[in-house]
Amino acid sequence: MPGTILIGTQWGDEGKGKICDLLAGDMDMVVRFQGGDNAGHTVEVGNTTLKLHHIPSGIMYPKTICIIGDGMLLNPEVLIGEMTYLESLKISTDNLIISSNAHLIMPYHIILDREGEMRLGSAKIGTTKKGIGPAYADKAKRIGIRVQDLLDEKIFEKKVVTSLEEKNEILTKIYNVEPMEANEILTEYREYTLRLKSHIRNTSLMINEGLERGDNILFEGAQGTLLDLDHGTYPFVTSSSTVAGGACGGAGVGPLKIDHVYGVAKAYVTRVGSGPFPTEDTGDIGDAMRDIGVEYGTTTGRPRRCGWFDAVLLRYAIRLNGLDGLALTKLDVLSQFDTIKICTQYRHGGETYEEFPPHQSIFHKVEPVYEEMPGWKADISGATKLEDLPKACRDYIDRIKELGKVPFKVISVGSERDQTIIL
Ligand code: IMP
Numbered sequence: 001m002p003g004t005i006l007i008g009t010q011w012g013d014e015g016k017g018k019i020c021d022l023l024a025g026d027m028d029m030v031v032r033f034q035g036g037d038n039a040g041h042t043v044e045v046g047n048t049t050l051k052l053h054h055i056p057s058g059i060m061y062p063k064t065i066c067i068i069g070d071g072m073l074l075n076p077e078v079l080i081g082e083m084t085y086l087e088s089l090k091i092s093t094d095n096l097i098i099s100s101n102a103h104l105i106m107p108y109h110i111i112l113d114r115e116g117e118m119r120l121g122s123a124k125i126g127t128t129k130k131g132i133g134p135a136y137a138d139k140a141k142r143i144g145i146r147v148q149d150l151l152d153e154k155i156f157e158k159k160v161v162t163s164l165e166e167k168n169e170i171l172t173k174i175y176n177v178e179p180m181e182a183n184e185i186l187t188e189y190r191e192y193t194l195r196l197k198s199h200i201r202n203t204s205l206m207i208n209e210g211l212e213r214g215d216n217i218l219f220e221g222a223q224g225t226l227l228d229l230d231h232g233t234y235p236f237v238t239s240s241s242t243v244a245g246g247a248c249g250g251a252g253v254g255p256l257k258i259d260h261v262y263g264v265a266k267a268y269v270t271r272v273g274s275g276p277f278p279t280e281d282t283g284d285i286g287d288a289m290r291d292i293g294v295e296y297g298t299t300t301g302r303p304r305r306c307g308w309f310d311a312v313l314l315r316y317a318i319r320l321n322g323l324d325g326l327a328l329t330k331l332d333v334l335s336q337f338d339t340i341k342i343c344t345q346y347r348h349g350g351e352t353y354e355e356f357p358p359h360q361s362i363f364h365k366v367e368p369v370y371e372e373m374p375g376w377k378a379d380i381s382g383a384t385k386l387e388d389l390p391k392a393c394r395d396y397i398d399r400i401k402e403l404g405k406v407p408f409k410v411i412s413v414g415s416e417r418d419q420t421i422i423l
Contacts, residue, residue: 040298071250236275
């Protein structure tokens, strides 16, 4: 499986970190291709729980090269913090490689994100406040600063000074906050450059050479399909292409180099931040899912909104990403419920929708149509094969499979590596 893409099929937090970590053992490279430190991947190995925001999940494996690809945003301070943390755990970061084309998150992006959200008031997106939107906006406006600019002090200085001329006007005149000092930023980023310089490469070349050699390469998606800038629940999305197609652009590889596209679906649905969520349960069921599943944001600590599995979203994700396999995660969280619901279609204005509705205005108002199945009310966290699962649990899996028409490759029944059924 030389080129494999792994994508979240919901609003992020599907448990991609664990699945990436499982796959990464067989990988020569793990590549992140979009987003920045807004992502939060939790990987549990033995007694160690790693919470990674920037570094690809494969870093636990000393032979796996971990790449921060062309399409990513880099917050050097956060990345260095993560590297130092990993090294304190005796996990080497020698194999961490950063694309020279990745764009830098600058301190003013973070302030602009925060202030912009405040200004939106109740219409806010609920961003992670990591500067993602403003940094990608600068990239699209062609005034962004890239990792390669760090390598030439004069160019870097010129770009920071030019950028601050505009940003300081915005900060002071629109948001009424203090202007930023170019010298402070330059001093800070000079230190970051010293630490990161030896990790910067032409990553698209490395990845393509690897694929030519027959290396196994995993393209690790962050966020999820419904947070995609084009296809997600706009404007309540992130600012990058989170779908499988984004992996090619963001890593710099051609689509024919990809052999598999796997999706990760949580056995129920969660969302952080604002925006529509048809199966959200704001009562006891949602609270129980949050408590049992420990559904709090890895990046921001915010409680996640929770609800039943939504097969309309799954079908949408299968279509947008061309999925040929699925991982179902956190199935154990549903073990305590008497009955389990699956949303099979939506209803609105006398119409039913089997597929994702054509307009956001409809999606905001749809009502989920549920099928109810008996729960299994048994501890499944020790299951290692399908036959270990109670019949009601297997029926639930089969029903999701039937609704999505894509085979399951992995079923996860706990956070540990070995709490996994490989199919
Ligand atoms: P931003 O990416 O920080 O601009 O946030 C935009 C939206 O995406 C917000 O609703 C965030 O909560 C959501 N978001 C961003 N990253 C993640 C993630 O890794 N998991 C889940 N939601 C995310």
